[in-house]
Amino acid sequence: GRWSRAAAQQRLSEDDLIGAPAFGNLTLLHVTDIHAQLKPVYFREPAVNIGVGQAAGLPPHVTGADFLKLYRIEPGSPEAYALTAEDFAALAERYGKMGGLDRVATIVRRTRAERGDDNVLLLDGGDTWQGSFTANATKGADMIACMNLLKPDAMTGHWEFTYGADRVNEAKDALAFPFLGSNVFDAEWNEPAFEAWKMFERGGSKVAVIGQAFPYTPIANPRWLIPGWSFGIREEEVAKHVEEAKAEGADVVILLSHNGFDVDRAMASRVPGIDVILTGHTHDALPEPVKVGKTVLIASGSNGKFVSRLDLDIGKGELKDLRYRLIPVFSDVITPDGEMAAKIDEVRAPYAEQLGTVLGRTEGLLYRRGNFNGTWDDLICDALLSERDAEIALSPGFRWGTSLPAGNDITVEDLHNACAMTYPAAYRTKMSGDMLKTILEDVADNLFNADPYYQQGGDMVRVGGMGFAIDPTRAIGSRISDMVVLKTETPIEAARDYVVAGWASVNEGTEGPPIWDVVSDHLKANPVYTPTENRSVKLKP
Amino acid sequence: MATPKPRVKVPKKASAGEIITIKTLISHDMESGQRKGKDGNVIPRQIINKFTCEFNGMKVFECELDPAVAANPYFEFNAKVPESGTFKFTWVDDDGSIYTDEQKIAVN
Amino acid sequence: AMAGVAILARPAWATVEATDAAIGAFTGGKTPEPGKITLTAPEIAENGNSVPVTVEVDSPMTDGDYVASVTILADGNPNPEVATFHFTPLSGTAAATTRIRLAKTQNVVAIAKMSDGSTFSDRKEVKVTIGGCGG
Ligand SMILES: [Mn+2]
Ligand SMILES: [Mn+2]
Numbered sequence: 001g002r003w004s005r006a007a008a009q010q011r012l013s014e015d016d017l018i019g020a021p022a023f024g025n026l027t028l029l030h031v032t033d034i035h036a037q038l039k040p041v042y043f044r045e046p047a048v049n050i051g052v053g054q055a056a057g058l059p060p061h062v063t064g065a066d067f068l069k070l071y072r073i074e075p076g077s078p079e080a081y082a083l084t085a086e087d088f089a090a091l092a093e094r095y096g097k098m099g100g101l102d103r104v105a106t107i108v109r110r111t112r113a114e115r116g117d118d119n120v121l122l123l124d125g126g127d128t129w130q131g132s133f134t135a136n137a138t139k140g141a142d143m144i145a146c147m148n149l150l151k152p153d154a155m156t157g158h159w160e161f162t163y164g165a166d167r168v169n170e171a172k173d174a175l176a177f178p179f180l181g182s183n184v185f186d187a188e189w190n191e192p193a194f195e196a197w198k199m200f201e202r203g204g205s206k207v208a209v210i211g212q213a214f215p216y217t218p219i220a221n222p223r224w225l226i227p228g229w230s231f232g233i234r235e236e237e238v239a240k241h242v243e244e245a246k247a248e249g250a251d252v253v254i255l256l257s258h259n260g261f262d263v264d265r266a267m268a269s270r271v272p273g274i275d276v277i278l279t280g281h282t283h284d285a286l287p288e289p290v291k292v293g294k295t296v297l298i299a300s301g302s303n304g305k306f307v308s309r310l311d312l313d314i315g316k317g318e319l320k321d322l323r324y325r326l327i328p329v330f331s332d333v334i335t336p337d338g339e340m341a342a343k344i345d346e347v348r349a350p351y352a353e354q355l356g357t358v359l360g361r362t363e364g365l366l367y368r369r370g371n372f373n374g375t376w377d378d379l380i381c382d383a384l385l386s387e388r389d390a391e392i393a394l395s396p397g398f399r400w401g402t403s404l405p406a407g408n409d410i411t412v413e414d415l416h417n418a419c420a421m422t423y424p425a426a427y428r429t430k431m432s433g434d435m436l437k438t439i440l441e442d443v444a445d446n447l448f449n450a451d452p453y454y455q456q457g458g459d460m461v462r463v464g465g466m467g468f469a470i471d472p473t474r475a476i477g478s479r480i481s482d483m484v485v486l487k488t489e490t491p492i493e494a495a496r497d498y499v500v501a502g503w504a505s506v507n508e509g510t511e512g513p514p515i516w517d518v519v520s521d522h523l524k525a526n527p528v529y530t531p532t533e534n535r536s537v538k539l540k541p
Numbered sequence: 542m543a544t545p546k547p548r549v550k551v552p553k554k555a556s557a558g559e560i561i562t563i564k565t566l567i568s569h570d571m572e573s574g575q576r577k578g579k580d581g582n583v584i585p586r587q588i589i590n591k592f593t594c595e596f597n598g599m600k601v602f603e604c605e606l607d608p609a610v611a612a613n614p615y616f617e618f619n620a621k622v623p624e625s626g627t628f629k630f631t632w633v634d635d636d637g638s639i640y641t642d643e644q645k646i647a648v649n
Numbered sequence: 650a651m652a653g654v655a656i657l658a659r660p661a662w663a664t665v666e667a668t669d670a671a672i673g674a675f676t677g678g679k680t681p682e683p684g685k686i687t688l689t690a691p692e693i694a695e696n697g698n699s700v701p702v703t704v705e706v707d708s709p710m711t712d713g714d715y716v717a718s719v720t721i722l723a724d725g726n727p728n729p730e731v732a733t734f735h736f737t738p739l740s741g742t743a744a745a746t747t748r749i750r751l752a753k754t755q756n757v758v759a760i761a762k763m764s765d766g767s768t769f770s771d772r773k774e775v776k777v778t779i780g781g782c783g784g
Contacts, residue, residue, distance in 0.1 A: 605732065611700070
């Protein structure tokens with residue numbers, strides 16, 4: 001593209017990234033899944049991201065060289081670095097860290113200045129308050145302080161709810177903008193628990209924004225933390241709110257969604273009248289919109305790596321045309337916003353010493369994203385096996401967690417970027433081979449169910465000490481086979497009990513030390529970690 | 542099990558002929574008859590087996606419940622209100638107990 | 650992931666055949682037609698002990714043309730019967746919501762019997778899962 005040539009000539013500038021010719025009457029900015037990353041980070045996109053059913057082979061289920069080919073991106077270019085796992089280690093050195101909320105603030109401030117405040121709408125798709133040491137220590141207060149400075153016009157959520165209902169209610173009331181959730185209901189009387197949508201008058205148009213929180217929050221995360229709320233996809237509610245918005249004169253209808261991309265693609269085909277879906281949750285970054293009928297789907301990545309900019313030409317009651325740009329936040333190119341940088345320093349200051357504490361060192365790239373494994377979870381599983389004296393380790397297939405290139409110290413901050421959460425207990429328990437199979441089948445179905453409405457959007461649970469084969473195209477109960485204990489190379493027996501250690505159980509009262517203590521202890525005894533290629537999961541057919 | 546306690550949500554006012562939404566809850570274990578107690582014996586079934594809503598003596602809505610209805614049975618249904626009057630709600634327990642609640646509505 | 654998964658003592662489950670028999674008992678042996686009735690339930694249960702289900706039937710609900718009753722069945726529970734609603738013209742619309750128990754992933758079926766004796770059905774698979782991971 002335009003700025004890849006500039007970068008090749010070593011003169012990539014802020015203007016190349018964020019200067020945009022004026023188009024239409026409204027600029028929509030979208031950020032999502034920042035996962036509390038206030039500072040620039042490394043984040044490797046997935047090398048494996050399999051789509052099933054009607055989504056097979058379609059974006060975002062295209063990775064690596066296929067992705068570069070599909071979007072005509074030059075290998076080795078800044079775009080290739082930002083959007084794929086191809087040649088990541090070398091390109092990370094060349095192009096540096098991405099993101100940083102102070103750089104995001106520069107983009108927002110400049111856009112508002114160029115377009116005029118009244119012609120810009122900034123929307124946050126959620127998973128904003130969780131994912132770092134400081135966010136966990138302050139129950140999201142660090143992020144709330146910084147986001148109040150960034151001034152989005154609305155947000156929705158997912159991991160926000162893992163701070164518990166009381167904290168969410170308290171924080172929501174303190175926000176300078178609405179927290180929308182069309183699909184969050186009071187579990188007892190079945191009445192809306194959150195404001196579902198809001199009309200904005202911007203760019204001379206009436207813009208309706210419907211918020212859709214993560215539908216499976218009480219299933220993928222602990223229900224006991226939010227016992228009074230019920231979620232679900234509830235497409236009939238979305239449809240109802242689209243109609244309400246149109247009846248109140250909306251010229252354009254935006255769904256600020258935390259459904260996950262495939263769910264949104266299905267929803268776009270089933271619920272008429274949505275002009276733009278700002279997707280989230282599945283952490284996909286796509287350089288072009290995906291069109292489903294008349295609906296445009298946008299995927300803005302995660303961890304503050306990207307800001308999406310949509311310039312909309314809105315007529316009376318219709319979206320006439322649009323221009324789209326996925327802005328990569330190259331932290332060395334975009335100047336930090338001074339006010340935001342100061343706020344970030346302020347919220348981090350009380351924890352500076354802890355954040356910088358060195359726990360060990362990595363001799364290979366640590367990353368998490370990918371359907372089946374990542375080196376961060378290999379390290380976590382190693383720690384669980386040794387520190388909890390287990391035969392088998394399980395680590396959840398979260399999609400958040402930053403990357404750390406080879407040769408770097410592993411600090412407390414790095415470790416917490418991979419595991420900071422409110423239910424970190426590392427349990428140790430006995431499970432039969434039969435139960436292990438049930439768990440793997442169940443998680444695989446949450447990821448690979450051919451009907452997207454049954455997908456929960458995580459990756460496959462990671463395993464240590466065992467291997468298995470998986471055929472994502474099959475149905476629940478028949479995807480997993482060849483389960484084996486790696487150490488002895490013996491098949492896992494259905495009736496035998498195995499000692500299993502894991503973390504992030506959704507069950508109330510789970511006991512064990514927090515996972516970061518387990519990994520810290522492991523690194524004390526084994527301070528240099530050298531990732532090896534993980535061959536424990538075999539893909540079929 | 543504590544004495545079942547009904548709770549009902551009915552609008553206080555409606556216009557003549559308006560269709561309103563009614564929500565009801567009653568605290569009740571809905572013992573299914575499928576569970577075994579600590580002694581290994583099956584805990585006998587005891588559920589709410591019938592729920593009725595009447596308006597000024599006329600039937601509005603009725604439900605027969607099986608053990609697969611969740612504990613603390615919840616019902617949400619509609620009613621067309623022709624005139625001011627009283628909704629009467631009745632829950633029938635397997636043990637023969639009857640629990641009731643009444644709510645007035647004013648039609649203008 | 651997840652620590653303990655409740656392994657339920659499994660009684661003899663209702664089968665699809667038992668559910669079909671229950672449908673037949675409700676309709677008087679007729680096979681219900683698709684349409685008119687809409688069953689709404691979550692795709693994945695948040696809690697198998699309390700799954701909200703809503704039925705809505707398209708009907709004028711007049712003295713001469715109304716929905717007499719709607720029954721709800723579940724084909725993976727120990728018994729298929731769940732609940733049966735009876736509506737009247739005073740119901741205004743034939744719509745009702747309750748919360749049900751689902752022991753495992755299964756189909757929930759709703760059948761409407763109209764005042765003229767015709768019957769309609771809708772069904773939806775509700776997944777009961779362990780849960781635990783996410784994006
Ligand atoms: Mn996320
Ligand atoms: Mn999420």
